[in-house]
Amino acid sequence: MLADYFVNRPVFKDPVFRTRYRMSLNLFKRISTDLCQYDRYFVQRSDATDKVGLLPEQKMTAALRMLAYAEYLRAPTTADLRRLLAKAERRGFPGMIGSIDCMHWQWKNCPTGWAGEYSGRKHIPTIILEAVASYDTWIWHAFFGMPGACNDLNILAKSPLFDELTAGRAPLIQFQVNNRAHSLGYYLADGIYPRWTTFLKTVRNPTRPKEIEFAKTQEGYRKDVERCFGILQSQFGIVRGAARGWHKEDLRYIMLTCIILHNMIVENERPEDSDDELESDDEEDNNMRPRIAEVWEGPTGRDFDPVGRDAHHMNGFMDRYQQIRSEHSHSNLQEDLIQHFWEFQGNMSI
Incomplete structure (x- = not known):
């Protein structure tokens, strides 16, 4: 050095x-x-x-x-969320804060005793990276180290992705679409992920025109994280090839180092005025399309706890836990965004 x-x-x-x-x-x-x-x-x-x-x-x-x-290598701050939400609104998905998926990294020197646990359907030992990426491929969340035999649901069960949100320490996001208020940001996800409020999935076998347009765009934007994986592997040959280390902790340091360097490159190559463009358009455009999503500093516990209990109280914790995993709220969110995106596309074409 x-x-x-x-x-x-x-x-x-x-x-x-x-x-x-x-x-x-x-x-x-x-x-x-x-x-x-x-x-x-x-x-x-x-x-x-x-x-x-x-x-x-x-x-x-x-x-x-x-x-x-x-x-x-951190969760987005309030300022970060405002920028992400502004971009999401311009894409027709208010409340979206990124897309989530998993990537397998082949482990060439996996110990023989662990080979079965780390071998998935391709019968090759791998270690899995769960990541959340935004439109510019910045990685906001990285959870690395789960065995390759796990699927995305197994990884989500162990992931700390929603720990801060469940504890009531995450910034508060609120937005309204189709005349219905929503109080949680969400990630674009593929079909294997559960029907939670915090995930927006595509429409399986869409038939109506509005569903077809929504599904096509959702699947396209969801590939932000897949594009991020491709860039990560193209930039760093050590991640593109099979991992040759013997110790899982060493591989974790390698992966996180590559992610940090990737984010530094993204920041360095981001145009200096990009944030300003997202925060404010020309006056006429702002009058036509007012801001839909808003974000404030936490705690989120006060919003989720209907009887005003302390955010750290167990009842408040369980309220937030159930709110995140609500299938009913997921259905409402998907229905509202399908309608909103259909109207958004119509307005954009005028």
């Missing part, structure tokens, strides 16, 4: 350093100097056996990597 970036004549010049560290070398050195003066942890020291410890550059690099985990 020192030879690559921190000697007088490094292997990689400033542009490469900026790409990796998201800052200039001069700024990095200034921060490192200030940290060493503020906290002796960052100063290189010897232990009781006179073994020399890590350099300040190494410790700061490790700290920046941990910060990258927080920034580039």
Whole structure:
């Protein structure tokens, strides 16, 4: 690392350093100097056996990597949700915050004793990644490590995807379509996922014109996450090929590192004015199509608890748990969005 970036004549010049560290070398050195003066942890020291410890550059690099985990591998904030919801409305799906699916990564060096558990229908050991991606292929949720013999429902049962929402700590999303109010954002999903309020599935064997148009568009937008998997594999050959590691935890670090780098690339290549375009169109367009979905800071517990109990109370927890898994609400959401999208397509064609 020192030879690559921190000697007088490094292997990689400033542009490469900026790409990796998201800052200039001069700024990095200034921060490192200030940290060493503020906290002796960052100063290189010897232990009781006179073994020399890590350099300040190494410790700061490790700290920046941990910060990258927080920034580039996290759930969307309120500001993020507003941007995602604005884009979803422009696509005709108010309340949508991404699409969800799973990807299998072949495990070449899977221990023999685990081969049966990790082998799916293709009889090849794999490890599964569950991911939620938005329209720009940014990965907002990554749950990695489930055996390849599991299906998407098994993974969902173990996934922390809705933990914050069930606990009442997620931002509150509300939107109204077809004159009916809804209080949960949703993900586009394929047929194997359950009929929950938080999933919007396609129409099986559509017959009416509005159902046909809805199904075609839903299936197209749902491929955002599949497109994300393709980009991830094309960018990083280690994910495209079979995993050669022996330890599952090492493979988890590799996968999450690739996802973080992928998100950094997405952010770097995103046009600077893209958010502004999503937040505000021209005045005439805003008057014709007012904002349908709104989002506020949590807690969500107050919205779900009809008798006003504390969000952390068990009854409130169960109210939210059942609300998320309501098949009736799923049917209402699907019906409302089919009608809304049909009218949306008609308005767009005028």
